[in-house]
Amino acid sequence: MKILVIGAAGMVGRKLVTALLSAGTLGGRAISAITLADVVAPAAPGGAIPCPLVAADLSVEGVAAALVADRPDLIFHLAAIVSGEAEADFEKGYRINLDGTRQLLEAVRLAGQRAPYCPRLVFTSSIAVFGEPLPALIGDHHEHTPLTSYGTQKAICELLLADYSRRGFVDGIGIRLPTIAVRPGKPNKAASGFFSGIIREPLVGLEAVLPVADTVRHWFASPRAAAGFLLHAATLDTAKLGHQRNLSMPGLAVTVGEQIAALERVAGPQAVALIRLIPDPVIAGIVAGWPKAFAATRARALGFKGDTSFEEIIQIHIADELGGRIGGQHTSM
């Protein structure tokens, strides 16, 4: 089977491609090629499976048609500009996050007009589709009242995905990813950055700033679990979805205090001592409006599996990003 990954250079995209190449098959079918597309050329992953690299902007006329010209059996669409940038640059957010997705859907539909074609399309949506008022536990039928342009764009793409699927133009499934933790890499300015930073930095002996109270609760998945959601979505029997093609994934609801307790169990009090509480009312205000937990009943019933504890999430980071070592010591995972 031929696979197209759009947004292959991003963090989740790289995890997904690594998992696909490592498996070599998907749903019992051998993977013959994975086209890796992103706005900047993705790194060549190496290995036996051909991975053509494409650097292109999905929102540019003709790009989507070129990407589906060889009729991939399966498309992962992960490309998006992030929440902060979509809020700062209104036009760019709509162009990439809405028009890009719509051009992809149109390219698939028009290819199907020339000869039958209805590929599985796995789309990464976001819990940013939800806004106020938010209950403590968000059910599978909660309304979408996004409070950002990014969330609006994702909510619109979910509607398009469902309608194009209902019409038989594509076999779509939208996956609302939880906040990814532990996110590898450098600290960044994202309001959510500290959720990963307070784990990632102490594990390598660096200080990290905690800008909110340890009672703050949020919704997480490890990068490994996120890639797992996408792989499961790729082979799921979509007849079970009916016309409701978009799903909140089973993340893990934990408080910052529970994150820190898990860190202490994994890496000891000396790691926790590196976390400095410096309250930031702006960040606390932003985070207060975010979802805290989801029921994710449908996704669980459909076989999606999240992380089981925040300790496991930390161990996944140590295994996948730190070569199994904390400050030079091997751990048991």
Place this chain on the structure above:
Amino acid sequence: MKILVIGAAGMVGRKLVTALLSAGTLGGRAISAITLADVVAPAAPGGAIPCPLVAADLSVEGVAAALVADRPDLIFHLAAIVSGEAEADFEKGYRINLDGTRQLLEAVRLAGQRAPYCPRLVFTSSIAVFGEPLPALIGDHHEHTPLTSYGTQKAICELLLADYSRRGFVDGIGIRLPTIAVRPGKPNKAASGFFSGIIREPLVGLEAVLPVADTVRHWFASPRAAAGFLLHAATLDTAKLGHQRNLSMPGLAVTVGEQIAALERVAGPQAVALIRLIPDPVIAGIVAGWPKAFAATRARALGFKGDTSFEEIIQIHIADELGGRIGGQHTSM
């Protein structure tokens, strides 16, 4: 104040313009002009207030910018192709119902970049944004899972309207109209046509076909109430809406049996005798998936007023469309 009505040639558009011209003012401000735009040139209404007529397709590049070039204080956007046509012609539906609305929002935003401009925009949405699963009474926070491309397009426009309003580009309010009854004019092929037909035809001595059981329940507003919703939305304090800019209107939930009983009270058993029950399983199946009743708690609290009885709805039709006469007889309204 200058007003722009897009979709002015449609039934609700004509009722709205008549009401505006008859009042001459809105929210205490004199109306200086009403531009009437539609894809076909609206009829000139006459009267003292200038009403420039524009025949143009909102989805064509440059049309929206031309329509807002003289910076109307208030815009009513009612233009849409209907559910059946949007389902039959996928591309046309998205072009008119989605791209047309988006071009209007963009034209307003870009005008605001040249000089401050943030007009009130009253947008007609639809109860078609709701799909399965549907409770007997739909609350104000029910999810949008449309089962038609038309409903998808309206749901997307609601999201855009809310985001453009949140960003301060427009002062938007979306009005989910109930099914309009009694719809004047000839019988048509719409699946909902019989809801009006079983009243409209007998009132002028013609037979009408009822394709469903009289236990079927649905959600109605008279044309007069619909125009009233739009006028109220035009002057409402939108600060009270928060970021939730779209509202289900207070319609009237009645069964077909209650419709017929009201007809009998207004026009006697000889009118009811003109209704022929010819069950149509296809229409019955379509109608079974439609909303039956809404709480409309927010809209009522904000001062929107619906019809009080189906008898009143029939009397409005007789007064506004039949010159107060049933089969040549004057009625009391």
